[in-house]
Amino acid sequence: METLERSEAGTAEHNAGLQSFVMKCGGSTLAALPDSFFEDLKQLQASGVQPVIVHGGGPAISENLEKLGIETEFVNGLRRTTEAVLDVVEMVLAGSINKQIVRRIQQTGGQALGISGVDGGLIEAQPVENSDTVGWVGDVTHVRSDMIQGITDMGYMPVIAPVGVDQSGQRYNINADTAAGAVASHLGTDRMIVVTDVPGIMKELDGVKQVLPVVTVQQIDDMIQSGEIYGGMIPKVKAAVSCIQGDVQEVVIVNGSEPRVLSRVLQGEAIGTRIVK
Numbered sequence: 001m002e003t004l005e006r007s008e009a010g011t012a013e014h015n016a017g018l019q020s021f022v023m024k025c026g027g028s029t030l031a032a033l034p035d036s037f038f039e040d041l042k043q044l045q046a047s048g049v050q051p052v053i054v055h056g057g058g059p060a061i062s063e064n065l066e067k068l069g070i071e072t073e074f075v076n077g078l079r080r081t082t083e084a085v086l087d088v089v090e091m092v093l094a095g096s097i098n099k100q101i102v103r104r105i106q107q108t109g110g111q112a113l114g115i116s117g118v119d120g121g122l123i124e125a126q127p128v129e130n131s132d133t134v135g136w137v138g139d140v141t142h143v144r145s146d147m148i149q150g151i152t153d154m155g156y157m158p159v160i161a162p163v164g165v166d167q168s169g170q171r172y173n174i175n176a177d178t179a180a181g182a183v184a185s186h187l188g189t190d191r192m193i194v195v196t197d198v199p200g201i202m203k204e205l206d207g208v209k210q211v212l213p214v215v216t217v218q219q220i221d222d223m224i225q226s227g228e229i230y231g232g233m234i235p236k237v238k239a240a241v242s243c244i245q246g247d248v249q250e251v252v253i254v255n256g257s258e259p260r261v262l263s264r265v266l267q268g269e270a271i272g273t274r275i276v277k
């Protein structure tokens, strides 16, 4: 344990001089991401930026469960996960989706290495509080940031599937927004970029739905209470709030089909919604 803590302290120092960011890519948008999105990612990597990717894949999991005749349902945004569901979650996230992203990055000439949270004990998890209801769903207790740094040091972008593991070897299904937030917090990156299928957090103002350029934690709480933030946006804002309470300075929610969206966020352009301290 002492060795691990020492090596992780080294990681934080190592990160200090380099621009890195965690990007969460949602299943809602993965198939629709244009080649230019991956081209942008490759150019960032070539310019010395270190992207760390955590991906979802909710729609593909549901599709595969349906094909297999396994029923599925969500409880407060979390998939009820039985042993049979867990098999499909791991197959889809750590298998097809993870490799699809790695291939797309490699097609542009970028360097990517796919890994799930189980490999090397990268994402350590424990049962969520309401595991009686949702089954094998996990909360993150630790992330091996030294492993992520090792992969980036070798010149690869880590592409992480949100499956966690505990000390006994039990696997857990982890919401991808939650996993990405935990990775950003443990790495101590300045920024997390959440790529999804909407242009940011929307609110109806004067009868017109508009993207909010900046939101505070208080506004988020109010919008959840009023029902203006619902469904898949809830785990995103919750992960964002938990990140910015630590070292992460801002979380930006953007639409993946906007041209060069990642570079534009990194250059400080006002695009999407910024969640700030």
Ligand SMILES: Nc1ncnc2c1ncn2[C@@H]1O[C@H](COP(=O)(O)OP(=O)(O)O)[C@@H](O)[C@H]1O
Residues within 6 Å of the ligand: 025, 026, 027, 028, 029, 056, 058, 195, 196, 197, 198, 200, 201, 202, 203, 228, 229, 230, 231, 232, 233, 234
């Ligand atoms: N206030 C809001 N602004 C924008 N989208 C919202 C809001 N509240 C809920 N949503 C929903 O959140 C969805 C994004 O979450 P989700 O479908 O889980 O995406 P992903 O697969 O990228 O994680 C949007 O498509 C939209 O339906």
Ligand SMILES: CC(=O)N[C@@H](CCC(=O)OP(=O)(O)O)C(=O)O
Residues within 6 Å of the ligand: 025, 026, 027, 028, 055, 056, 057, 058, 059, 061, 077, 078, 079, 089, 137, 138, 162, 173, 174, 175, 176, 177, 232
């Ligand atoms: C516990 C839980 O709900 N896990 C999610 C993991 C995938 C995910 O979060 O994917 P998106 O980012 O595309 O929504 C699930 O089973 O769908």
